[in-house]
Amino acid sequence: MPCGVHLSVPIAMSKKTKFGNLPWIAALLVIAVAVFVFVFNPKPDFNGDNCYYFANATSLAEGKGYSDIFGEPTSNFPPGYPLLMTPLRMVTDSIVAQKVLNLCFLFVAVVMLYLLLVGQGFKRSLAFLAGAAVLVTPHILEFSTIMMSEASCILFIVLSLWLYTRLPEEEAQMWRSPLFYLFLFVLVFLYHIRTQAIAVVAAFIAAMLLERRWRAAAATVVAFAIGCLPWILRNALLGVEQSRYVSQIDFSKFLDTAYMLLFKAIPESVIPFININYKEELSVVLFLFAVLWLGIIIYGFCKMGRLRVPLLLMFVATIIIVSSLDTPSSYRYLIILFPLLTAALFVGLWSLGTLLFRSAKREFPVWTLSLLFVPMFLQTDILSKHTIWGLYVYGRMPLPSKFHNYREVSLRLAEIDRYAIVATRKPELFYIYSGVKARYFLETTDEAKLIENLLDGGVKYVVLDQLGMDATFEYLYPCVRNHPEFFTILVTVKNPDTYLLYFDRDGARQWLKQFEK
Numbered sequence: 001m002p003c004g005v006h007l008s009v010p011i012a013m014s015k016k017t018k019f020g021n022l023p024w025i026a027a028l029l030v031i032a033v034a035v036f037v038f039v040f041n042p043k044p045d046f047n048g049d050n051c052y053y054f055a056n057a058t059s060l061a062e063g064k065g066y067s068d069i070f071g072e073p074t075s076n077f078p079p080g081y082p083l084l085m086t087p088l089r090m091v092t093d094s095i096v097a098q099k100v101l102n103l104c105f106l107f108v109a110v111v112m113l114y115l116l117l118v119g120q121g122f123k124r125s126l127a128f129l130a131g132a133a134v135l136v137t138p139h140i141l142e143f144s145t146i147m148m149s150e151a152s153c154i155l156f157i158v159l160s161l162w163l164y165t166r167l168p169e170e171e172a173q174m175w176r177s178p179l180f181y182l183f184l185f186v187l188v189f190l191y192h193i194r195t196q197a198i199a200v201v202a203a204f205i206a207a208m209l210l211e212r213r214w215r216a217a218a219a220t221v222v223a224f225a226i227g228c229l230p231w232i233l234r235n236a237l238l239g240v241e242q243s244r245y246v247s248q249i250d251f252s253k254f255l256d257t258a259y260m261l262l263f264k265a266i267p268e269s270v271i272p273f274i275n276i277n278y279k280e281e282l283s284v285v286l287f288l289f290a291v292l293w294l295g296i297i298i299y300g301f302c303k304m305g306r307l308r309v310p311l312l313l314m315f316v317a318t319i320i321i322v323s324s325l326d327t328p329s330s331y332r333y334l335i336i337l338f339p340l341l342t343a344a345l346f347v348g349l350w351s352l353g354t355l356l357f358r359s360a361k362r363e364f365p366v367w368t369l370s371l372l373f374v375p376m377f378l379q380t381d382i383l384s385k386h387t388i389w390g391l392y393v394y395g396r397m398p399l400p401s402k403f404h405n406y407r408e409v410s411l412r413l414a415e416i417d418r419y420a421i422v423a424t425r426k427p428e429l430f431y432i433y434s435g436v437k438a439r440y441f442l443e444t445t446d447e448a449k450l451i452e453n454l455l456d457g458g459v460k461y462v463v464l465d466q467l468g469m470d471a472t473f474e475y476l477y478p479c480v481r482n483h484p485e486f487f488t489i490l491v492t493v494k495n496p497d498t499y500l501l502y503f504d505r506d507g508a509r510q511w512l513k514q515f516e517k
Helices: 015-039 048-061 080-091 095-119 124-135 138-144 150-165 178-193 195-210 214-238 251-269 284-302 305-323 332-358 366-378 388-396 401-416 427-434 447-456 470-482 505-516
Strands: 421-423 437-439 461-464 487-493 498-503
Touching (some): 015 124, 015 388, 048 080, 048 095, 048 427, 080 178, 095 138, 095 150, 124 138, 138 332, 138 388, 150 305, 150 332, 178 195, 195 214, 195 332, 251 284, 251 305, 251 332, 284 332, 401 427, 401 461, 401 487, 447 505, 461 470
Parallel strands (some): 421 461
16 A cells, blocks of 8 residues: 555454564564663663652552652642552562663554554555664653653553544444544543643644544543543642643743754754754754755655644644743653654655655665664764763763762661651652652741741751752751751761751751740
8 A cells, every 4th residue: 555545444454464563563672672771771860850750659559649758749740650650669669660661661652653654554664664763762762761751651642643543434433433432531641641742632633623523523622621620620629730831831932942843853853863052053054954854754744644634733733832831941842752753754755765766667665764773873972861872871870979979878867767857959869769758948048947947847857968959058058057056967978078967856946936036
């Protein structure tokens, strides 16, 4: 079946076709295992988000509901990814296990992407190359090897597309199809993995409207609203924030951000040939390359048969939503679309090659596209996590001394007073390292308020670290320096010096009373 043919009914795959896919899937598995072992990093990531997810999953596994490490209800992140982490968290507290789970999500997503392309009539070799490219893309691997929601979000996006291709076009038949209701569930759950995925939901609804499937579109809107209602009501009843992303909406830099995403983030990330400096203006050559790259990707979307409309709408909606945020963070919020953009790039290049070779009455050699892999492996910057080699080196590096000392202090406290509460700049990371509950101190130069906050939070210990966080030296250290009578050094780990301090709560409380007088 030629590329770009509109499929009106699902393709019934014969046994021969099904088994014909197995060698290709097995080859993808070999690549996945090799790449995952090559770049795997067993250490916790230093960003706080992955620690939040682990804490949320721990709370769910312990039957405390969706809460933080203190059992206080939270809505800081959507509950979908922590919910996926929970079954594993119930049987082990291993961070490595959660990282492996994330990589499994990515592999299954790649297999489904392969089947999706084959189901749209593309050659197995082309689908294999696209899937393999996803497995070796540094940005995708970077976020799939830490406890973040991108890999699971990618899986559910591909699953939603796969289900969409199998929905009956006749609406009368759709209501009788279990796949339609599974499709609706996947969309709701997808939104609960990443709020940003509202772009995917909107794209499917718009695609149904363009296809004049009015009742299906209306049913999707209603089902989505009903599916989101429990989370909204829960947050309202508990008095917690509905969505932190609402406060980040800012259209003042919309065009600048859209330009950055389209002409810097995508060319730098989808089969990365070049390193883009996001702080500098693009040269004419790089701009033309970016335009070419983007044009090929859009052309590839247009050749995707029944998927071309939802994919194009998904791409446009994501660019609009991410450009509306005040903190777009370069390529970060496009990662969930990178596998689709990669697939579109391969499809676009193959389709263009087919057009060129048709005049010569020859078939375009699909394996020529394997040359796209060469630039990725030629990028040898080992100091960057944006290259395969950088991920390899980063995964095998020991903890930086400042984080090693921070971990040592946390483990010492676990031996001294496992159930105490500590104040520190990285509370979630402290909890990940040792299981000791930690709070963030109040950012204020008013020492009385800071000490009062420590008392109110039940803090018994304080950590003075050298993680490079300005808040420690700007707020916590001056308070400790000016009131040594309240802070006694219990543990010191040298180079750089990291301190565990005992906080004299009674003395601090008496001082506050005198201070109030």
